[in-house]
Amino acid sequence: MRIFVAGSSGQVALSLKEAAAKEGICLETFGRPDFDLADADSVGATVKAFHPDIIINAAAYTAVDAAETDEAAAFAINADGPAHLARAAAQLDIPLLHISTDYVFDGAKNGPYVETDSTGPTGIYGRSKLKGEQAALEAHNKVAIFRTAWVYSPFGKNFVKTMLQLAKTRDELGVVADQIGNPTYGPDIAVALLAAAKAMLASEWKPEFGGIFHLVGTGEASWHEFAEAIFDAGSCYGHPRPKVKAITTADYPTPAKRPANSRLDCSKLADTFGIHLPSWEQSTNLCVKRLFESGDLG
Secondary structure (H helix, E strand, C coil): CEEEEECCCCHHHHHHHHHHHHHCCEEEEECCCCCCCCCHHHHHHHHHHHCCCEEEECCCCCCCCHHHHCHHHHHHHHHHHHHHHHHHHHHHCCCEEEEEEHHHCCCCCCCCECCCCCCCCCCHHHHHHHHHHHHHHHHCCCEEEEEECCEECCCCCCHHHHHHHHCCCCCEEEEECCCEECCEEHHHHHHHHHHHHHHHHCCCCCHHHCEEEECCCECCEEHHHHHHHHHHHHHCCCCCCCEEEEECHHHCCCCCCCCCECCECCHHHHHHHCCCCCEHHHHHHHHHHHHHHHCCCC
16 A cells, blocks of 8 residues: 655644554655645646555645635645645546545534534635635545544644643643534544545445545543643643633634634544544543653653
């Protein structure tokens, strides 16, 4: 199995590289400056040269607030990019696994979102990601969209690492308590994507492999609850534990509106591929443990 991964420095791309190495899977990541997702010719030529069995798109413009004033760049990467990859996959008649986001929803639903719920992104980032989903599905008949949310990992910048760093200098932190979602560990996403890829390549393509799936950690939390869990885990390593004050979204205004409800239902993923992600609490503890044992945080 040869896997082409668009994106080389993001949390999911790095998690995929690590997971594939553990399993002895041939996986290569491709990113700037050698590979430009927004350039159709660059995408087509690079994919053709590698000649993969499957493509995973882990590249994205993820600066949610910056996207509000950088719409062209967001759409070039998040909308045009997936279309370029889908067309490249169609040329080789291979599957494309594309990572999307909870931000395609407006957050107004009372319960967890299912794949068939109406979308309604409230910002440029969400709109660009939704356009990317649609463009990829229109360009190729072997496309699986995996919407995830609240991603954290030992790599790059994320909420877990930010909280632990702030704890070094702050006795008290205000963290939003009226946004609810599913914290999702990058390495768990990677394991799930590889499992889905194996299932797709183990037999002839089945229509049920395509379409939209939700892929998030099991269980739900507010950002405030997530922060408390991070500090609980960090305290086991003697890390400072600040007081966490619950604040509202209105107390912490941002250029882009965040969904109040980011919860995603993963039943379809389980039914189709037999994939169940661990609880977010379990994976948070693993992430914090790894950060301290690796010496990245102390």
